[in-house]
Amino acid sequence: MPKTKYHTASIFFHWLVFFLVIAAFAVIELKGQFPKGSEPRELCKTVHGVIGQLIFIAMALRLIVRFTYGVPKPTNPKPLFVSLATAMHWMLYALLLISPIFGILYFQYGGKEIHFFGLVWPQLVTPNPEMKKVVEGIHEFLGNSLYFLIGIHALAGLWQHYVLKDATLRRMLNKIVI
Ligand code: HEM
Ligand code: HEM
Numbered sequence: 796m797p798k799t800k801y802h803t804a805s806i807f808f809h810w811l812v813f814f815l816v817i818a819a820f821a822v823i824e825l826k827g828q829f830p831k832g833s834e835p836r837e838l839c840k841t842v843h844g845v846i847g848q849l850i851f852i853a854m855a856l857r858l859i860v861r862f863t864y865g866v867p868k869p870t871n872p873k874p875l876f877v878s879l880a881t882a883m884h885w886m887l888y889a890l891l892l893i894s895p896i897f898g899i900l901y902f903q904y905g906g907k908e909i910h911f912f913g914l915v916w917p918q919l920v921t922p923n924p925e926m927k928k929v930v931e932g933i934h935e936f937l938g939n940s941l942y943f944l945i946g947i948h949a950l951a952g953l954w955q956h957y958v959l960k961d962a963t964l965r966r967m968l969n970k971i972v973i
Contacts, residue, residue, distance in 0.1 A: 808854075812853050848895060897930055
């Protein structure tokens with residue numbers, strides 16, 4: 796039977812990831828305020844890496860909920876709208892799962908330790924400055940694409956709520972059972 800509402804876990808992870816992404820972007824922007832090689836700059840990178848790993852875990856759990864419980868169809872039934880919304884949601888899943896992998900590779904090719912709440916990742920690749928540059932470029936590109944896509948996605952959600960006045964945002968806030 797088609798779903799009419801989001802699972803509570805989907806809603807919880809949606810907004811958790813939203814706050815984590817803001818934190819990841821904020822910390823990496825803050826990094827630019829400190830001189831190269833300084834302790835606070837390195838700390839920003841470490842914190843950014845920890846948040847990025849949390850995003851990966853939250854997105855993976857969310858994907859499991861999506862596959863096991865399912866999600867409701869987009870509220871607007873027009874085929875073009877359904878395709879755009881579905882494509883946007885899968886692009887967000889893909890980017891938020893792939894970006895952390897390139898972040899981890901960036902640290903690893905740079906020969907730097909990756910921390911995660913007291914754990915340290917084993918070195919999985921041989922440090923290589925050239926590969927570090929390539930991976931850095933990809934991570935940066937994915938991060939910038941995310942800024943763009945999240946902006947459009949959030950605007951679309953607000954447009955549906957304030958202009959079309961439909962139930963899309965309310966059901967993502969668990970305020971409605973349709
Ligand atoms: C979905 C999760 C992530 C997002 C959205 C993200 C996004 C970004 C963005 C936008 C930048 C700035 C790029 C620029 O300078 O323009 C960046 C830099 C960076 N990211 Fe991530 N990132 C994520 C996960 C990770 C993870 C898991 C790690 C490592 C464990 C990581 C390591 C880094 C590092 C080290 C930099 C700084 C590169 C430099 O020295 O300038 N990131 N990230
Ligand atoms: C980091 C930021 C965000 C990401 C990565 C993100 C990602 C997603 C994804 C993947 C979905 C599909 C449903 C699912 O599988 O859980 C979704 C749905 C939704 N998002 Fe976001 N979102 C973000 C921020 C926002 C913001 C700021 C708003 C507020 C305007 C918003 C409003 C919505 C709404 C209303 C839906 C439901 C769409 C529908 O039912 O057709 N999202 N979001």
